[in-house]
Amino acid sequence: MATAEVRNGADDYQDFYCAKVEWTWGDGTTSEQQDDCDPYVAGTSQIRRRYSNEHKFELPGNYDVRFSLLQGKKSVGGAALQVRVRDGIATVISR
Numbered sequence: 001m002a003t004a005e006v007r008n009g010a011d012d013y014q015d016f017y018c019a020k021v022e023w024t025w026g027d028g029t030t031s032e033q034q035d036d037c038d039p040y041v042a043g044t045s046q047i048r049r050r051y052s053n054e055h056k057f058e059l060p061g062n063y064d065v066r067f068s069l070l071q072g073k074k075s076v077g078g079a080a081l082q083v084r085v086r087d088g089i090a091t092v093i094s095r
Contacts, residue, residue, distance in 0.1 A: 019069035026063030
């Protein structure tokens with residue numbers, strides 16, 4: 001399971017509010033999710049701070065995994081890490 005957490009910043013940060021989530025797994029596959037949200041209201045709307053997803057790598061190797069928050073087609077936030085898969089076990093090797 002992969003988990004991404006948004007730390008710091010305002011709880012009502014408009015760019016992150018109701019953003020589409022994209023996981024790029026580095027093996028040619030992606031996963032996307034978008035919540036159905038009420039319209040943004042400054043000072044009231046709360047951003048989501050924790051995201052998780054599961055992915056099964058079919059082959060051993062090193063994979064560049066990317067987490068992105070998108071508004072339309074524009075990336076507004078993200079993170080990347082490299083994962084090594086051996087014998088069915090995934091290990092983070094760089095962030």
